[in-house]
Amino acid sequence: MSCAAVVSPTSAGTVSFDTWAAERAERFEAAAQRMLPLAAAVPQRLHEAMRYAVLDGGKRVRPLLVFAGGEVTGAEDEALDRAALAVEYVHAYSLAHDDMPCMDNDVLRRGKPTVHVAFDEATAMLAGDALQAEAFKVLAEGTLPAAQAASLMRELAQASGTTGMCGGQAIDLAAVGNMNMTFADLERMHRMKTGALLKASVLMGALSGQAPLLTECTREALARYGDAIGLAFQVVDDILDVESTSADLGKTAGKDAAHGKPTYVSVLGMEAAKAWSLRLRAQALEALNGLGARATRLRELADFMVCRSH
Amino acid sequence: MSCAAVVSPTSAGTVSFDTWAAERAERFEAAAQRMLPLAAAVPQRLHEAMRYAVLDGGKRVRPLLVFAGGEVTGAEDEALDRAALAVEYVHAYSLAHDDMPCMDNDVLRRGKPTVHVAFDEATAMLAGDALQAEAFKVLAEGTLPAAQAASLMRELAQASGTTGMCGGQAIDLAAVGNMNMTFADLERMHRMKTGALLKASVLMGALSGQAPLLTECTREALARYGDAIGLAFQVVDDILDVESTSADLGKTAGKDAAHGKPTYVSVLGMEAAKAWSLRLRAQALEALNGLGARATRLRELADFMVCRSH
Numbered sequence: 001m002s003c004a005a006v007v008s009p010t011s012a013g014t015v016s017f018d019t020w021a022a023e024r025a026e027r028f029e030a031a032a033q034r035m036l037p038l039a040a041a042v043p044q045r046l047h048e049a050m051r052y053a054v055l056d057g058g059k060r061v062r063p064l065l066v067f068a069g070g071e072v073t074g075a076e077d078e079a080l081d082r083a084a085l086a087v088e089y090v091h092a093y094s095l096a097h098d099d100m101p102c103m104d105n106d107v108l109r110r111g112k113p114t115v116h117v118a119f120d121e122a123t124a125m126l127a128g129d130a131l132q133a134e135a136f137k138v139l140a141e142g143t144l145p146a147a148q149a150a151s152l153m154r155e156l157a158q159a160s161g162t163t164g165m166c167g168g169q170a171i172d173l174a175a176v177g178n179m180n181m182t183f184a185d186l187e188r189m190h191r192m193k194t195g196a197l198l199k200a201s202v203l204m205g206a207l208s209g210q211a212p213l214l215t216e217c218t219r220e221a222l223a224r225y226g227d228a229i230g231l232a233f234q235v236v237d238d239i240l241d242v243e244s245t246s247a248d249l250g251k252t253a254g255k256d257a258a259h260g261k262p263t264y265v266s267v268l269g270m271e272a273a274k275a276w277s278l279r280l281r282a283q284a285l286e287a288l289n290g291l292g293a294r295a296t297r298l299r300e301l302a303d304f305m306v307c308r309s310h
Numbered sequence: 311m312s313c314a315a316v317v318s319p320t321s322a323g324t325v326s327f328d329t330w331a332a333e334r335a336e337r338f339e340a341a342a343q344r345m346l347p348l349a350a351a352v353p354q355r356l357h358e359a360m361r362y363a364v365l366d367g368g369k370r371v372r373p374l375l376v377f378a379g380g381e382v383t384g385a386e387d388e389a390l391d392r393a394a395l396a397v398e399y400v401h402a403y404s405l406a407h408d409d410m411p412c413m414d415n416d417v418l419r420r421g422k423p424t425v426h427v428a429f430d431e432a433t434a435m436l437a438g439d440a441l442q443a444e445a446f447k448v449l450a451e452g453t454l455p456a457a458q459a460a461s462l463m464r465e466l467a468q469a470s471g472t473t474g475m476c477g478g479q480a481i482d483l484a485a486v487g488n489m490n491m492t493f494a495d496l497e498r499m500h501r502m503k504t505g506a507l508l509k510a511s512v513l514m515g516a517l518s519g520q521a522p523l524l525t526e527c528t529r530e531a532l533a534r535y536g537d538a539i540g541l542a543f544q545v546v547d548d549i550l551d552v553e554s555t556s557a558d559l560g561k562t563a564g565k566d567a568a569h570g571k572p573t574y575v576s577v578l579g580m581e582a583a584k585a586w587s588l589r590l591r592a593q594a595l596e597a598l599n600g601l602g603a604r605a606t607r608l609r610e611l612a613d614f615m616v617c618r619s620h
Contacts, residue, residue: 037472046472046480097439102410102431121412125435126480129407132442133471140464147456153463154450161443162347162356170356170436 017300021064028063029055031081032088035138049119049127050134053092057110061233061305062087062201068297069205069222072213079208082142083152086135087201090160093131096124098169106255132160144208152204159200168193172261181262190234191227198233199226202298217290224287225298232280233305238263239273244310281306327610331374338373339365341391342398345448359429359437360444363402367420371543371615372397372511378607379515379532382523389518392452393462396445397511400470403441406434408479416565442470454518462514469510478503482571491572500544501537508543509536512608527600534597535608542590543615548573549583554620591616 014020032054037047063084070080099106099114100121107117116124139152158164171189175181202222206214241256242265256263264273284302288295324330342364347357373394380390409416409424410431417427426434449462468474481499485491491499512532516524551566552575566573574583594612598605
């Protein structure tokens, strides 16, 4: 992918994207360490599994989208911590459940044994269940005004249930072995399965800030950005699943093909999939046109998500 | 159990408890039929499983507690519908997950095949996950003021996660085979596993009504009622697990003993367990002393929950 051609504008006086992203990821990790149930508290094994599922892993794309979305509306770090934890808890719970034998039966995730391998199936299921509750709890117990807290919880619930992540996952299950899936079907599935939570991350960041800065127009721009980048992320995932090794990915490579799952690569072909990822990135950037320097990190994140190698 | 000794005061002009409960259960069923994702909508199989897990089953104790709690603060029916759906969705998801092979591996529930038997394991897990999200969604999309909606979601999250239902379930898992569990350990486990959501049901009903009627004192009284009745319900469950048949219960009888799980009966003995259930009922009724006729349905529910035969 020719990613170098796009120049990310960086506002004067701010740190580079890499430095910003590293600092935000570190901030997220510290917040998660602090706010997840303690491993020493009863029930210990459940808490250990919840911490194992969340800590020390992944690119933290969703938390970064929350923090970048928060820059658009001048959100406070403490509020963004909670929104970032909430989306990452939901993401982590979905991975713990998806990896179980009755679903994808995967043993490697983020370079570590999956939760049911490191613990056991019952604990993995329960840790996932508890993480979903914890996601809403961390939003409910924050200090934002109730109207904002309620809108964050609404956004998260809509993105993670049957109209979003779980619904997409169910369509994915039904699609196994269906190599005749159309592009439109595939797009719809991914819009729900991964796109909805990525989009919600951006919006929840923005919803955590100053309400007057989140005009209807700004909200729509962020939604369009989230839609495009949410799909682009999945297209790149499908490309990397073919072109990368398990060691690079930190998870089992080539498993979609092995499971008979339709992907962007199997439906479009590799070259067209790469072109589609760049087109979606362009759509994402275009959506931010009116937002000026407040959206710098979101622009940089679009590049980061499309040009990554793992 | 000598339940007939306790007279439930019924306020003049109101219908009998049985009539009230039947009408409320019917109302709940209609709301669930209407508000659950449609079986005809994509992803159909997921929606069918969600509906199967919730509809046409159970005593609806939690919804009844919501409606009875709402009488204390004059809550509107439409708001109570949503609170009732939310707690029952959480209850239904926990049953679908608990019945799976990696947990209790049960095949019969509410007189029907369990969700993973009627569908498959992946769908049962996903339907449970989606029902938990749906529980928060149904609260988030209601018409109550944001402060009330947020407090309902906080209550539900705290009752269902690691500090409540999931945490209790994890302690339960760890307790299998431990027939030396103390009474205090058992009480703590059940306070979390089943008590927290039963107590939350009462409070969420009350929180759905007129805020000025929910004074700190009233809230504390309802919490004490919820604590006591939440435990009493489990004591009676343990008694019925020994004394009833599977046909009466609509689920596999005697399974706790078969699984080597400590119960109130195994820890206290049958007679002491029965005495303890009556003591808890008395505590529940005592907590309502200051609430007058507004708490009539809660008093009747305490009797219903302790004196049931299934």
